[in-house]
Amino acid sequence: MPTILVTNPTTNAADNVEKIKAAIEAAHQQYMADPSAGRVTVQLAAGTWVVTGDKNNASKGAIELLSGVELTGSGVRETVIKLEDGFNARLNGIVRTALETVDNVKVSNLVIDGNRANNVGHQAGFICGIKEDGSGRTQTNITIDGVEVMNCTAYGINPHEITYNMIVKNSIAHNNGLDGFVADAVFGGEYANNTSYDNDRHGFNIQNETKNLILRENVAYDNGYRYMFNGELAGGAGITIQRGNIPPVGSTVIPWVSDIQIIGGSYYNNGKEGILVKLSEKITITDADIFGNQRQGVRIEGSKNVTVDGSRIYNNSQEGDGLYDEVNIRLRFDDDYSQQTYYSLNTKIINNQIYSDGAINARYGVREEPTNDDNGPTNTFLQNNTFYGMNSGSVSVPGFLNPVVGTVGNDFVLGTDGGDEMRGLAGNDVYTVNHSTDVVIEQASEGEDHVVASVKFTLGANVEHLTLVGAAPINGTGNELANKLTGNAAVNELKGLGGNDILDGGAGDDNLQGGDGNDIYYVDSAGDVIVEKENLGAGGTDTVYTTASYTLSKDVENLVLSGSAHINAIGNASANVLTGNSGNNILDGQAGADLMTGGLGNDTYYVNHSGDTVAENADGGTDTVYSSISYVLAPNVENLILQGFAALNGTGNTLANFIVGNDGANKLSGGLGNDTLQGGLGDDTIDGGADTDTVVYAGTRASYALNGTLVDRTVSSAEGADTLKNVEIIQFSDGRLVGEVWQPGVVLPNNPGNPNTPSNPSNPAIPVETRVGSSRSENLLGNENINFIKGMGGNDVIMGRGADDRLYGGSGNDSINGGAGHDRLYGDAGKDRISGSTGDDTIYGGASNDTLYGNSGWDTFVFNTRLGTAKTDRAYNFDSVKDFNVTFDSFWLDNAVFKKLGSGISSNPKQLNKEFFVTGTKAREKDDYLIYNKKTGVLSYDADGSGSKEAVEFAQLSKNLKLAYKDFFVI
Numbered sequence: 001m002p003t004i005l006v007t008n009p010t011t012n013a014a015d016n017v018e019k020i021k022a023a024i025e026a027a028h029q030q031y032m033a034d035p036s037a038g039r040v041t042v043q044l045a046a047g048t049w050v051v052t053g054d055k056n057n058a059s060k061g062a063i064e065l066l067s068g069v070e071l072t073g074s075g076v077r078e079t080v081i082k083l084e085d086g087f088n089a090r091l092n093g094i095v096r097t098a099l100e101t102v103d104n105v106k107v108s109n110l111v112i113d114g115n116r117a118n119n120v121g122h123q124a125g126f127i128c129g130i131k132e133d134g135s136g137r138t139q140t141n142i143t144i145d146g147v148e149v150m151n152c153t154a155y156g157i158n159p160h161e162i163t164y165n166m167i168v169k170n171s172i173a174h175n176n177g178l179d180g181f182v183a184d185a186v187f188g189g190e191y192a193n194n195t196s197y198d199n200d201r202h203g204f205n206i207q208n209e210t211k212n213l214i215l216r217e218n219v220a221y222d223n224g225y226r227y228m229f230n231g232e233l234a235g236g237a238g239i240t241i242q243r244g245n246i247p248p249v250g251s252t253v254i255p256w257v258s259d260i261q262i263i264g265g266s267y268y269n270n271g272k273e274g275i276l277v278k279l280s281e282k283i284t285i286t287d288a289d290i291f292g293n294q295r296q297g298v299r300i301e302g303s304k305n306v307t308v309d310g311s312r313i314y315n316n317s318q319e320g321d322g323l324y325d326e327v328n329i330r331l332r333f334d335d336d337y338s339q340q341t342y343y344s345l346n347t348k349i350i351n352n353q354i355y356s357d358g359a360i361n362a363r364y365g366v367r368e369e370p371t372n373d374d375n376g377p378t379n380t381f382l383q384n385n386t387f388y389g390m391n392s393g394s395v396s397v398p399g400f401l402n403p404v405v406g407t408v409g410n411d412f413v414l415g416t417d418g419g420d421e422m423r424g425l426a427g428n429d430v431y432t433v434n435h436s437t438d439v440v441i442e443q444a445s446e447g448e449d450h451v452v453a454s455v456k457f458t459l460g461a462n463v464e465h466l467t468l469v470g471a472a473p474i475n476g477t478g479n480e481l482a483n484k485l486t487g488n489a490a491v492n493e494l495k496g497l498g499g500n501d502i503l504d505g506g507a508g509d510d511n512l513q514g515g516d517g518n519d520i521y522y523v524d525s526a527g528d529v530i531v532e533k534e535n536l537g538a539g540g541t542d543t544v545y546t547t548a549s550y551t552l553s554k555d556v557e558n559l560v561l562s563g564s565a566h567i568n569a570i571g572n573a574s575a576n577v578l579t580g581n582s583g584n585n586i587l588d589g590q591a592g593a594d595l596m597t598g599g600l601g602n603d604t605y606y607v608n609h610s611g612d613t614v615a616e617n618a619d620g621g622t623d624t625v626y627s628s629i630s631y632v633l634a635p636n637v638e639n640l641i642l643q644g645f646a647a648l649n650g651t652g653n654t655l656a657n658f659i660v661g662n663d664g665a666n667k668l669s670g671g672l673g674n675d676t677l678q679g680g681l682g683d684d685t686i687d688g689g690a691d692t693d694t695v696v697y698a699g700t701r702a703s704y705a706l707n708g709t710l711v712d713r714t715v716s717s718a719e720g721a722d723t724l725k726n727v728e729i730i731q732f733s734d735g736r737l738v739g740e741v742w743q744p745g746v747v748l749p750n751n752p753g754n755p756n757t758p759s760n761p762s763n764p765a766i767p768v769e770t771r772v773g774s775s776r777s778e779n780l781l782g783n784e785n786i787n788f789i790k791g792m793g794g795n796d797v798i799m800g801r802g803a804d805d806r807l808y809g810g811s812g813n814d815s816i817n818g819g820a821g822h823d824r825l826y827g828d829a830g831k832d833r834i835s836g837s838t839g840d841d842t843i844y845g846g847a848s849n850d851t852l853y854g855n856s857g858w859d860t861f862v863f864n865t866r867l868g869t870a871k872t873d874r875a876y877n878f879d880s881v882k883d884f885n886v887t888f889d890s891f892w893l894d895n896a897v898f899k900k901l902g903s904g905i906s907s908n909p910k911q912l913n914k915e916f917f918v919t920g921t922k923a924r925e926k927d928d929y930l931i932y933n934k935k936t937g938v939l940s941y942d943a944d945g946s947g948s949k950e951a952v953e954f955a956q957l958s959k960n961l962k963l964a965y966k967d968f969f970v971i
Helices: 013-033
Strands: 003-006 040-044 047-051 063-065 069-072 079-083 095-097 102-113 126-128 139-150 157-159 163-169 172-174 181-184 186-192 195-197 204-207 211-216 219-221 239-242 257-263 266-268 275-278 280-286 289-291 298-301 304-309 312-314 327-330 348-350 353-355 364-368 381-383 386-388 393-396 412-414 421-423 430-433 439-441 450-453 465-468 475-477 484-486 493-495 502-504 511-513 520-523 529-531 543-546 558-561 568-570 577-579 586-588 595-597 604-607 613-615 624-627 639-642 649-651 658-660 667-669 676-678 685-687 694-696 705-708 712-717 720-725 729-732 735-738 741-744 768-772 779-781 786-790 797-799 806-808 815-817 824-826 833-835 842-844 851-853 860-863 879-881 890-893 917-919 930-932 938-941 952-956 968-970
Touching: 003 013, 013 040, 013 047, 013 063, 013 069, 063 069, 063 102, 095 102, 102 126, 126 139, 139 157, 157 163, 181 186, 204 211, 204 257, 239 257, 239 280, 275 280, 353 364, 386 393, 465 475, 558 568, 639 649, 797 806, 860 879, 860 952
Parallel strands: 003 040, 040 069, 047 079, 063 095, 069 102, 079 102, 095 126, 102 139, 126 157, 139 163, 139 172, 157 181, 163 186, 172 195, 181 204, 186 211, 195 219, 204 239, 211 257, 219 266, 239 275, 257 280, 266 289, 275 298, 280 304, 289 312, 298 327, 304 348, 312 353, 327 364, 348 381, 353 386, 364 393, 412 430, 421 439, 430 450, 450 465, 465 484, 475 493, 484 502, 493 511, 502 520, 511 529, 520 543, 543 558, 558 577, 568 586, 577 595, 586 604, 595 613, 604 624, 624 639, 639 658, 649 667, 658 676, 667 685, 676 694, 685 720, 694 729, 768 786, 779 797, 786 806, 797 815, 806 824, 815 833, 824 842, 833 851, 842 860, 851 879, 860 890, 879 952, 890 968, 917 930
Antiparallel strands: 705 712, 712 720, 729 735, 735 741, 930 938, 938 952
């Protein structure tokens, strides 16, 4: 194919136009001499070709193409044809076909830039076509390929008036003042693989009696956000197919656009519709993706024989939740020309996926407006579509019913948005229910059937299963069969009624009611609530499977932890069966004789009933039992910690056990294995049993008096007098006694350290778990990681475990237990009960009247909340410290509250000045600020010492403690 090269673009627009015009004329002459040789190419060199037009003749293009010419560049974005600055006049085509008969023309591989920022008026990028006015002139076989048209004040690519066989492919139109691509009276051709975005009005505008045009795999997005009409934002669509408003010359009738095929492509995020079909006929939309548009996905208005087939239309109506439909069918009143009402007739919506699943949902999937009635049937037809998630329903089409009678096979029976009576007949049928009055009818022995409902629904007789869909909080009810009821992601209420049911609420905090029968529940949220009938109601034996920590509600017997997460299982007053997973679990059966099986992982058990059974397999981790009754460790369980103050017995097994007593007089027996035993407070009897056993004391060797021999020894201190048998090693904080040999400086790894400097340990190698409660009263249980747990509202039970936890009560009257680590425990507001358990704990009672226990270890009690205003004004902060040990424990007093005590900070507490502390009933000197009454055990603060103001009581301790200034630190 011959090529004429045009080089050296300049800044002189008129010179550039003349160069290109001369080349086009030469190429046209070559073509006309021998058309059979094909088009002659005019190739513009790379660079920017600034051009100008005729300000006195808008229909004359800056560059005009003649028959047989291909105008091409050196590549997209290499060659740019740009309108000069300040042209400011109408120009119907920066590039266009001349107003004469033109055939076999092509434009390719270049950019047309309308220079919108430096021009006003109406300038289009490309125009072709000519009116058929009796002169015999026509324009045919026009091709645009690989052209980018941008920044025009009007249209991008605009075949205008009449063009035969128009091909536009692989091209881009953007930032134009009206439409990106236009087909105006185009007869035949194809627009393929084009992209139109960020144009002020429509992405594609197919109008004015265009016929037999295919739009294949085009993309239109972000169009229609700047177009103004009569001073208001009018918006635009991804594709608009519409009749124009001007009749052809010599006619009073405006022909409709017809026989248009949209095949594939994506149309999204446009200012109005994805696709608008208006006053047109024989339009098909096939295999398209239409989503995220501000209004309807597809809007069919006053049109006939429109088919939407096999497309995906979803998440439209982004202008507002529930404002617009995914597909809308309506009439059109022609106020532009005929003053006639046109109805949408013979619309087919088939084989589509139509849904909303975002934060903003459409009103209906398909809605035909009731006014689109034409005084008779409109023959709207829907078949084999999939719907879900719309706010008001799937289908709202007056007078239309989906086929609702199935076959003897397995049917999919689709309900409409009217009240349907659906019969699947025999077979395993699936029903889609989306209207509150839908009825599903099945007979006995007609298969196993399933209802998928986007509205509240109760299963009828002989229907087995129900699944709720959509985002709305709706409820589902079963029947007397063994039902499977499944919720959606919202808050659901599921009722099983009779039968052995399976209830799965899905995401959200659900209310699950199994009713009679042996029911199974699946729980994935700590907020799920299970309600079972009481025993007189034949509630059955029920089982919960959960992936979250969970507490069994009343009359539910069994709880199984699923997955591998570190979660907890809490029972109820029934005899429960609790089963752990492969993680580190806490299992607490509460009241009743419970069977607890931890499985793999390092599990913790709470035992409080003589009938409680703990079952562990070999190699099932390192496990711990916390018991409030006398207890013998089951096989394969390593550790036992007694709780409370009762005189309990703790017995080991054949493993190397760790056994800890409580504050009562305990009998601890290690049995076989190299055991470690710690008695705690009270007069304990400790028998190591066989092998090499160790008894641990928290203090130094000098704090204890030892009598007797290895076989029968007595160890006495302020904690009590313990009797030791068969104990080979006695461990103190400063060394150990092995037989009769003292080994100074040999200590266990968990030695608590300096009693007067409370610890604040933190191990960065241990992961941190965070859990926050709610306004309800909850059991919030930690795991083996470092736990950060905050109770918020409600009267909560909060428990740590083995690591160094931070536990906060929140505003309720809470029970807080730190577990085995070195914990920080905060009561916050409310009347709280706080126990440090083992480890070196720091306890903050917070506001109100709290009860505090340090238990074993070197514990610190912190007072940092405002005191009352009078001596016995205990409304703000008066705590009872039940087990303060002058040997091991300390008080921290915040100088923001206890202002006379001097300076100090929590990272470096300052020992209280010994002059500031006095034992007695009142201050005797002006600097007697802290007063301990040994007869009553009350601790007071007197801000002016022996002055006239009364001391304010802030703590209740045990009576007759040997309390001294060294027990207090200032922070």
